[in-house]
Amino acid sequence: MTELDQGLSAYRQMALIRDFESRLPRFAEEGLIQGSTHPSVGMEASAVGVSAHLRSGDTVASNHRGHAHCLAKGADPKRVLAEILGRVDGYCQGRGGSMHIDDKQLGILGTNGVVGAGIGLATGAALRHQYLGGHEVSVTFFGDGAINQGIFSESLNLAAIWSLPAIFICENNGYAQSSRLSDMVTDTNLTNRARALGVEASRVDGMHYWSVSEAARRAVEKARKGDGPSFIQVDTYRFLGHMAGDTEIYRDRDEVEKWQERDPLRILEDDLISRLGVKEETLRSIDEEVMRQIDEAEVFARESELPDAHDLRAQVFAIGQRGGADA
Amino acid sequence: MTALSENSSTSTQRTTTIRRALTEALADALEEDSRVVLIGEDLTKWGTGGGIYGVTKGLVNKAGSHRVRDTPISEEAIVSMGVGSAMTGLRPVVEIMYSDFLMLAMDPLVNQAAKAHYMFGNQFAVPMVVRTNGGGASGKAAQHSQSLETLFAHIPGLEVVVPSTPTDAYALLRAAIATDNPTVFLEHKAMYNVRGPLHKSIGELGRGRIARPGTDITVVASQLGLMKALEAAQTLWETDRVDVEIIDPRTLVPLDMGIVEESVQRTGNIVIAHEAVRDFGWGGYIASEVALRCWSSLNSAPRVVASKQMPIPYSPVLEEQVLISAASIVETVRHVLRSTHD
Numbered sequence: 001m002t003e004l005d006q007g008l009s010a011y012r013q014m015a016l017i018r019d020f021e022s023r024l025p026r027f028a029e030e031g032l033i034q035g036s037t038h039p040s041v042g043m044e045a046s047a048v049g050v051s052a053h054l055r056s057g058d059t060v061a062s063n064h065r066g067h068a069h070c071l072a073k074g075a076d077p078k079r080v081l082a083e084i085l086g087r088v089d090g091y092c093q094g095r096g097g098s099m100h101i102d103d104k105q106l107g108i109l110g111t112n113g114v115v116g117a118g119i120g121l122a123t124g125a126a127l128r129h130q131y132l133g134g135h136e137v138s139v140t141f142f143g144d145g146a147i148n149q150g151i152f153s154e155s156l157n158l159a160a161i162w163s164l165p166a167i168f169i170c171e172n173n174g175y176a177q178s179s180r181l182s183d184m185v186t187d188t189n190l191t192n193r194a195r196a197l198g199v200e201a202s203r204v205d206g207m208h209y210w211s212v213s214e215a216a217r218r219a220v221e222k223a224r225k226g227d228g229p230s231f232i233q234v235d236t237y238r239f240l241g242h243m244a245g246d247t248e249i250y251r252d253r254d255e256v257e258k259w260q261e262r263d264p265l266r267i268l269e270d271d272l273i274s275r276l277g278v279k280e281e282t283l284r285s286i287d288e289e290v291m292r293q294i295d296e297a298e299v300f301a302r303e304s305e306l307p308d309a310h311d312l313r314a315q316v317f318a319i320g321q322r323g324g325a326d327a
Numbered sequence: 328m329t330a331l332s333e334n335s336s337t338s339t340q341r342t343t344t345i346r347r348a349l350t351e352a353l354a355d356a357l358e359e360d361s362r363v364v365l366i367g368e369d370l371t372k373w374g375t376g377g378g379i380y381g382v383t384k385g386l387v388n389k390a391g392s393h394r395v396r397d398t399p400i401s402e403e404a405i406v407s408m409g410v411g412s413a414m415t416g417l418r419p420v421v422e423i424m425y426s427d428f429l430m431l432a433m434d435p436l437v438n439q440a441a442k443a444h445y446m447f448g449n450q451f452a453v454p455m456v457v458r459t460n461g462g463g464a465s466g467k468a469a470q471h472s473q474s475l476e477t478l479f480a481h482i483p484g485l486e487v488v489v490p491s492t493p494t495d496a497y498a499l500l501r502a503a504i505a506t507d508n509p510t511v512f513l514e515h516k517a518m519y520n521v522r523g524p525l526h527k528s529i530g531e532l533g534r535g536r537i538a539r540p541g542t543d544i545t546v547v548a549s550q551l552g553l554m555k556a557l558e559a560a561q562t563l564w565e566t567d568r569v570d571v572e573i574i575d576p577r578t579l580v581p582l583d584m585g586i587v588e589e590s591v592q593r594t595g596n597i598v599i600a601h602e603a604v605r606d607f608g609w610g611g612y613i614a615s616e617v618a619l620r621c622w623s624s625l626n627s628a629p630r631v632v633a634s635k636q637m638p639i640p641y642s643p644v645l646e647e648q649v650l651i652s653a654a655s656i657v658e659t660v661r662h663v664l665r666s667t668h669d
Contacts, residue, residue, distance in 0.1 A: 059415060092448030100442075104450040109414055114438050120404050121439065124411020124419075131364065131393065131417065138411075151434075154404030161399070316483050318444045318452035318507035320533070320581065 004276050006052060010209050011272060011283060013051075014044040014265050016290045017068045020077055021240075023294065024084070028244035032085050032302075037098040038065040042207075042239035045264035046171050047072040049212025050139060050232075053220040057136040059107040059125040061118035064099050065171075065238075066111030069141050074106050077297040087304035094307040107136075115176075116149030118142060119168065123155040126166035126229070137165045137223040145176025147190055153197060156231065160198030165223035167216070168199065168231040171206065173238045178250040194231035206236030207262040210271070236264075340526055346519040348493035349382045349458075351527070352500040353420065357390040360418060363504060365395045366405055367422030367458075372397070379424045380460060380519050406432035406457060410440045410509075413455040418504055425471045426461040426513060440509040441484030452507035456500070462551050462602055463634075463650055464517040468641040474551075474603035474634070479511040480579040486510040486532055487579040489549040493523045495577055498530030505529055515550040533581030537590070541572030544596040544660055547587055547613055549575055552600040552632075552651055559600075559656035569664065579609055587613060588620050595626035596667065598659050602651050605633035626667040632659045 001009075021039040028037060040047070043065075051072035054060070062069040070080055075091070083090025084098045091101050099113035109125060112118045122140030129136040146152055147170060159166040170190055174181055181188050191201035200222070204211040212234055219230035237259040241248050248256075272278040343351075356363045370383040371392070377384025387395040398405050402423060409421040423429045429436065440453045463472035480487045486508050490496040496514070503510040510532075538553060539560055548556040553575050560571035572590050576583055591597050597617050599610035610631035617629050635649045 061411070090448075092446060092450075095448055096446050100446045102447045102450055104447075109411065109451075110443070110447055112439075114434055117407070117434055117439055120407020120435055121411035121414065123404060124408035124413070125415045126411075127364075127408055128412040128415040128417050131412075151403050151407060154399070154401035155407065157399060158401060158404050158408070162396075315449045316445045317486075318449075318454075320506070320508065 004278070006213070007268065007272050007276055008278065008286070010048050010052060010213070011265070011268055012286050012290060013048045013072055014209070014268065015287055016077065016293065017044045017047065017071050018265055019290055019294045020071065020081070020297070021067060023298065025240065025244055027085065033098070033244070034086065035097060036064070036243045037084060038243045039240050040065050040068045040238060042259065042264070043171055043173060043236045044068060045209040045212050045268070046169065046206050046234045046236055047141065049209050050141070050167070050169055050216040052213050053217050054137070054139065057107065057134065059109055059122070059129075059136065059138050061109040061122035061125065061138070061140040062111040063115065063118050063142050063146070064111065064113055065143065066101065066141065067098070070101050070103065070108050070111065073108055075101070075103050075108060077294060078300040081297045081301035082304045085301045085304070086306065087301055088307045089300070089304040116142060116146035116151045119146060119155045120151045123159055123164060123166055126159060126164035127162070129165050130162070135224045137167060137220055139167045139169060141169045141171055143176060144170060144172040144174065144181045144190065145179070145184075146170070147193060148184060156194060156197040156199045156229070159229040163226070163228040165226065166229040167219045167223055168194070168229065170231065170233050172233055172235050175242070175250065177242050180250065190233045191231065199229050199231045201231040201233070203233040203235065206234035207264040207267055209264060209268045340524055342522055343493050343525045344519060345490070345493050345496045345514070345521050346380065346382055348497040348525050349500055349514065350384060350386070351525070352497045353383065353386055354389060355527070356420070356501060356504045357386065357394060362416065362418045363394070363420060364412070364417055365420050365422065366398060366408060368398055368400055368405070368424050370395055370397050370422060378422060380514075380516060382458070382514075383422065402428050402431035403435060406435040407439070409455040409457065410435050410443070410453055413453045413509070414443060414451045418454045420456045420458060420504060423457060423459040426459040426475050427470050427473050429457065429459055429475070436479075436485070436509075436511070437482050441482045445484060453509040454507045456503045456510045456512050458500075458512045458514065460514040460516040462515040462517060463639045463646060464551060466641065466643055466646065467516070469638040472639040474601070476513055476579055477603055477607070477609045480609055484509065485580060488512045488532065488577070489579060490514070490577060491518065491550050491553050491575055492521070493525045495530065497525060498528050499532065499577060501529040502532050506532060518550060518554070532578045533583055535574050535576040535583035535586040537572065537586070538575040539571065539573040541570040541594070543570045543594055544598065544664060545572050545574060545587065545590040545594045546598050546600055546656065546660070547574045547576060548600040549577070551602040555651055555653045556600050556656055558653035559660065562653065562657050563660055567661065569660065571660065584616055584620070587617065591617055591621045592624045595624055596663050597629045598632060598656065598663055599629070600632045600651060600656050602634050604636045605631050606636050608633060627663045628666070630659055630663055632656050
């Protein structure tokens, strides 16, 4: 793929994720989304920059802010949105919701409601890839908050001693919910922690698509060759609140606006136009196509049925009984 | 049937220990299915070469260090890797050195493994077995002696196995490895040397057995509770001419309530005897189910005998006072049979 092709493809995916995620607060206001939904507006370059280097057999374990990871790996926006709205056509038939979206065919091991949990699952998937002797890699996305979970240290250490094909992507958006990273660690250069555990680490500007992509390319290549795990600190920012209803009293508007000036979509757009000679109308027509695609997803999800409760407890187990004496 | 007799299978019949039966189950599973891997702490080099109680002894020589893997002391990551590798197609058998340490891995077990199949709309099975040992009677004190099976049985989506004979240890471990569901396989640390015949077959989860046939009262018991119940039954027969029927559920999830119901309909009385503490335990759960299902057959209120509601103390004279005993089962059975309403 030429740089131009990759850039245009990335722009399309990032625009799609931007449009998709930007609509979620409205669904919440309409009362169509129950519980917690965490949009990733502003962080698109991370999911897209990493996924650019993944193949179909590769696996991704995501976190609570995970719609972008799924969409970048190829998930159908119709079915992702239907799941977020708790509809029968969602990836999990409405059983999972925003924090539990998966697609086995695409190697998506789920978004996850427990901070850091995907890191351990991805380490297990990496063990599987290594054990079976193929060239698949295991990727996990998590936030800066997750690095203070025990599973982070346990997993990176294991990946290092066993040289597992695991790629740990830490999306540092500066806040664990409302807690500033610099209040929760003494060293905000998280690569030091990863290196201390024996994992090669790099730190990139997460608002710059090409920086993320290049770091991910190297990490994926290394893992595919059997040369072990990598950690990438992707410095980024979420433009919206942690979730619907976030008062955002923990950060200043100035700070948000300062980061919005470094919008990853605009940075990529400028680069495509100025360096790679893309016409602005090309990008605007991509914007329109993407908008139509998400319009369709919205219609699809809104029209999808709510799940039927008659088989409510079916498949609690993969095989056999439903469990419980009243089964 | 007696305590240690089983439905026969075609293969070799010989006497061995629960420990050896477990080792053979793992060896056979490793040999028959290349997706099986063993993951845990000190599996290959501890003691005489295999795990805290020697269950994995010799397996690394047969299957290789890529399949029998010594890990760092990282329980949460060990079980997480079990879940992640099971979701992607392996059949990991994870060993946690003591069930007490499984408390460090409750997220991957409870929030990930137990939920994945349902929560993700049937896309992912989690064919993981977590092998560990529970129970006391070993002088290992409060953090190495608990009977925590009820915690796991309380979580929808987990299967819980509690074998008490070599044949069951073999057959149920093979079944746990074969099933697509996540399973907590609880061995009893004081019972690894229990001997009995070994009939090799792949068992069925969710089928209890009559460990001792009787006519006057049903006692449901597993593992150390079962050992004590067998002892109590002997005493009750010799001194009171009371004929106790003992049911070993073998698995708590799925639970074979049918065999319990059928027994209570014949005996009219039931005591559940377990080593786990009584409050909010599985004994109380069976008692309530029996009250609902067998009300018209019952001559007395269902009762639970259990260990005392407290941490396990170290000193043997203290531990003995806390754990379930044959004497407490005898006493409870006598009390129940004095309290019948007919």
